[in-house]
Amino acid sequence: MILRTIRRKAESFLPLSLWLKSQRKLSTTELAQLTPEAILNDQVRAACIKRLKLISLTKKSGNDASQAAVLVPLCGKKDNNDATLEDTALRETWEELHIPRDTVDVWGSGNLVERKHVSVLPVLGFIGEVDPKSLPVNTHEVEEAFVQPLEKLCDPQFCRYTQFRDNYTLPTYIGGDHKIWGLTAVITHLVMSALVPGVYKHKIAYLKPIRGESEKSSTSSKAQKS
16 A cells, blocks of 8 residues: 555656756847846836736845846835835845845835745836945845846746645745745746736646655554554
């Protein structure tokens, strides 16, 4: 019985294995879609925000060719002086990174992302050429500012996922000085899916735990013996 269960579970891994083998590095054509000329135009901008608005969940960059757009994953509560949540994002960007709000070209925002007792609004904007190491960050709130190129975010070898015991899976990104995970990774996944859907192909897989079925079998066997 246990052997049959293991064999059946092993077979369920085959599609994932084939999928992983199909992952490849970005082609020249795909890399061309990540240049500033390809990203920074009104048509792409409008399409990105439109797609971002259609994505819902219930439950940073310079002029470099692979660093054309920016996601600033800063979190802060809305103040009474903030007219909108986009104003909150701009204020937090100034307070934490000292990037003036008038230098940020806000593209738009997505839908609220719910996480436990917190709701976060993804705000997408372009800040031009910025060296994160030269930013006078607010050390009381920020330990370090860093960037992740679009090229790496789209490269399958740097895209991972983390599956939790609570039956859900979240994206994870490696390849830089820091791993991107949690809510920041979720928002990054949403933005990348909307910004460059023709290049970004990261799929979040979910594997049914073997333990769940074996525990049920064990419980059933004990019940029959009793």
